[in-house]
Amino acid sequence: MRNKNEDKHQRILDAAVKVFARKGFYQSKVSEIAKAAGVADGTIYLYFKNKEDLLISVFEVEMQALVSKFRSAIAAEKDPPSQLRKIIAMHLSELQAYPELAAVFQVELRQSSRFMREYKKLELKQYLDLIGGIIEEGQRSGHFRQNLPVGLVKRAIFGTLDELVSTWVLAGNRYDLESLADSVTDIFLNGIRQDASLPEKN
């Protein structure tokens, strides 16, 4: 019983990722997800409150898995610059490895109501905080400049990665995403490192 239920729950989540990625939230039909999961329409409502709850669940489950993966990975890195290099590389490689999830993250999650947008922020916050933690630590250790607001830096990095993945998703996954990691790292490590002279203000 235990396994069968978990299996069905997971199958519905997997199907939802696929369908949401392909069609978007509003254009996805519950019956289509049910069909893709190999269950009856009504069965979905045994596991999820409604269609929106299903989308939120997809996000929650997948995001948590990603974040915890990232967390262990950066724990193995010796200093903030290496950690930043690592998280940039993983962001790109993980989403490249799971393009359907990427599509949901990049495009579909931006479709829902105000409530959901706020909900999304909650989940995303963990990830942004992970990046933010690296920046803070780097400022403390003297690797990164302290005149830059952490909140801005973490969003700059996230925004950059997000845009690169979005472009890649919308381009139909036609090129290698992972190989952009070095240049991104290059820009940001230079952009925020301690000994950078401030750019001249005109």
Next chain:
Amino acid sequence: MRNKNEDKHQRILDAAVKVFARKGFYQSKVSEIAKAAGVADGTIYLYFKNKEDLLISVFEVEMQALVSKFRSAIAAEKDPPSQLRKIIAMHLSELQAYPELAAVFQVELRQSSRFMREYKKLELKQYLDLIGGIIEEGQRSGHFRQNLPVGLVKRAIFGTLDELVSTWVLAGNRYDLESLADSVTDIFLNGIRQDASLPEKN
């Protein structure tokens, strides 16, 4: 007649921006836009093919205005770093000045079908090319390093700005967006300038 029509056309566009910004594309009702514009439902279909076309038009019209404003502004700047500083500042100040448009750009335009997503790219391309042009010129003039792909740099800058505006929109416009411009400029000018030593590879 001419003026009256243009007026009506514009009133519908303005109403659409407001409504889309508040509710999102799928939750916006055509009748609501009509009401906000002070026209009958059917009148909208005299000026726009359908609801999606209305969204695309909003984007087209507003984006073109924005891009041409940016274009003249950077033409007045003396060198690529100043131009970059200028465009970053304007992106933030313009969208801060017109938060409803910002909401549509940041959040709602990501809601449509595959066709629309691709369409959006076309419009957005002009803006990205504007940034790209500055980067290219800077690489030619020796201000910016040449080892960084222009396509990536322009997306990094756009992604960063986009994320900052999104956060600001979702936070309910509760803080000063424009004042982030200096830090963003700081990061990128340092991140891409010629004499930056490459960050050590582990």
Next chain:
Amino acid sequence: MRNKNEDKHQRILDAAVKVFARKGFYQSKVSEIAKAAGVADGTIYLYFKNKEDLLISVFEVEMQALVSKFRSAIAAEKDPPSQLRKIIAMHLSELQAYPELAAVFQVELRQSSRFMREYKKLELKQYLDLIGGIIEEGQRSGHFRQNLPVGLVKRAIFGTLDELVSTWVLAGNRYDLESLADSVTDIFLNGIRQDASLPEKN
């Protein structure tokens, strides 16, 4: 415009009476009512808030028409006994003349939620008050005994008529309802008239 709208509104009401009478509220499909009215499903929602509102409207409109017809009829009668005879006769003849409405009144209106039941009482109250007024006047004029509570007498008369109509409806309208009027009047006029000796209490 005026006429067309009223016409459509009325056609929907008429169709609703027919369909509700035949199938009952819960078994009646909105699409079926629409079809019977010769309009599209959605059109019904231009005139009525929802299915329940349609049922309430049927009751309201028809009941009001009935009550005002009754009111003028009894105004023409000279004394309370004649008025009672008249209202009993009309109740049976009117519902006999309009069997579908009778079916809705007798059977279908008892199907709805608690809210509706209470709503029904409001409408029905007017009719019960009409009977009650006759009884009160008769007690005052000395035609009817004063030891009987008006509230009970009016319900006894209404309950009797209601049951007779229900039986007739459920029997498929197979006999003459109107001809029962004399016996009913006989029972009640004897039952409540002034000079009736009280029945012996055991």
Next chain:
Amino acid sequence: MRNKNEDKHQRILDAAVKVFARKGFYQSKVSEIAKAAGVADGTIYLYFKNKEDLLISVFEVEMQALVSKFRSAIAAEKDPPSQLRKIIAMHLSELQAYPELAAVFQVELRQSSRFMREYKKLELKQYLDLIGGIIEEGQRSGHFRQNLPVGLVKRAIFGTLDELVSTWVLAGNRYDLESLADSVTDIFLNGIRQDASLPEKN
């Protein structure tokens, strides 16, 4: 086994009375009845063919109990007037004592399909025949007038009681029902007794 089954059968019936009374037939969920009875949803289908059958069974079982109780009670009364007085008093006191059953009888049983309505008549017939028997006997014994059709008189009495109970149920059982018995008896004994002079025809 025997007892356990009967117990379960009875528990389901009791639960059904409660739930039907509170929500009405269409608004009552089988799962809710199952829960109230402390059995699984599927178990109900071991004892009853379907939801409608469950409602019919409630009626059958409870009605038969009532009728047989009434039958013995009137057997102990000496003459038709006393019997009529007795049955009127019991009708009111029994349903007052069991308000949930009253709710089902008065309100919910009128909700079902044509088939059920006819079925109800069958069950009800026994009760009406009980009243009818008293009237017939009274006409034979000279207590009651013979110019009144038995079928009408029994329905008048039943309709009156039914309406009084309905009103009491819809009023939330807020007053004493039983105490209405004397007035009802008064009306009908006077209304149908032998020596009543016919009311003058206009």
Next chain:
DNA sequence: CATGAATGAGCATTCATTCAT
């Protein structure tokens, strides 16, 4: 050009019933 009443396709969700365990 403008209107807005009318249309009807489309869909999330419920719940009586089944059946493998």
Next chain:
DNA sequence: AATGAATGAATGCTCATTCAT
């Protein structure tokens, strides 16, 4: 017998779009 997870048919209502006026 008993369970309760699974089923999937069934339907009220919405709303983009049309078109007669």
